[in-house]
Amino acid sequence: MKTTPLHPRFGVEVEQVDLSQVTAADGYDEIRDLFDRHLLLLFRRQALDAAQHLALGRLFGPIEDRSGSPDPIETISVVSNIDGDEVVGDEEDLRVLRNVANQQWHTDSTFLPVPALANILRAEVLPSTGGETEFVSTRAAWHDMPDGLQARIRERVIRHRFTHSVARASARLARLERYTKWPDQHWRALWPNPLTGEEALYIASHACGVEGMDDAEAQLLIDELVEFCTREEYVYSHRWQVGDVLIWDERATLHRGRPWPYEEARSLCSICISAGARDGLDAVRPG
Numbered sequence: 001m002k003t004t005p006l007h008p009r010f011g012v013e014v015e016q017v018d019l020s021q022v023t024a025a026d027g028y029d030e031i032r033d034l035f036d037r038h039l040l041l042l043f044r045r046q047a048l049d050a051a052q053h054l055a056l057g058r059l060f061g062p063i064e065d066r067s068g069s070p071d072p073i074e075t076i077s078v079v080s081n082i083d084g085d086e087v088v089g090d091e092e093d094l095r096v097l098r099n100v101a102n103q104q105w106h107t108d109s110t111f112l113p114v115p116a117l118a119n120i121l122r123a124e125v126l127p128s129t130g131g132e133t134e135f136v137s138t139r140a141a142w143h144d145m146p147d148g149l150q151a152r153i154r155e156r157v158i159r160h161r162f163t164h165s166v167a168r169a170s171a172r173l174a175r176l177e178r179y180t181k182w183p184d185q186h187w188r189a190l191w192p193n194p195l196t197g198e199e200a201l202y203i204a205s206h207a208c209g210v211e212g213m214d215d216a217e218a219q220l221l222i223d224e225l226v227e228f229c230t231r232e233e234y235v236y237s238h239r240w241q242v243g244d245v246l247i248w249d250e251r252a253t254l255h256r257g258r259p260w261p262y263e264e265a266r267s268l269c270s271i272c273i274s275a276g277a278r279d280g281l282d283a284v285r286p287g
């Protein structure tokens, strides 16, 4: 596999690999090593179908299931404004508002009892302009952060709530059961990578509090931290092409969607993979 940097601090494009052919015995270990070291991997000109997308995800771990069903359901989440044959361009439509909520800097699934290790996102339908996905490395930003700011969060536990971020996009959206059903989750502010030993700030738009701090003070600190991590110099902006697959490390990055003309169709297919012990999950659980 040949790699080319996407950004000076993180991310690589990986060439000479057909993701539909990767197995546990052939190719996964190399991809996993690149994932732990570079945090964001781009594969162009892929043609994954839904079954191949899920099979690739399973190599990383269990596919995330938000259904609450006793029999786990492997879900591909379609991030889209298409409904049947129609494009939904109304900015008040809940599908569009979901995309607006995704335009806040976040990492996925911090509000779940088992958070995500990775997301594998592929582009199926793209608009003529806009709709980029932007990323930063919270490993790089944490490395660069001034000691004084680091000291204010290093030993802390951050509280995460799905409706906290969704309500900023739409109060109506935030009342839906799919968002309200998750109780608050608590995670240590730093997620050390078990392979490389590097720490990353584990924060998101879902962060609604810091243990031992009042909520107003905590929100100011959260905002200051996210602002530091998302300074322009840290941002990689991905302009999608059909056939692109991005795989990113949810433990050490933030991402956000960018707007596009909503009268144009756009559809991305996403799966999250849940984190486990080998991914350092125990280190981020408060004692």
Ligand SMILES: [Fe+2]
Residues within 6 Å of the ligand: 102, 106, 107, 108, 255
């Ligand atoms: Fe996301």
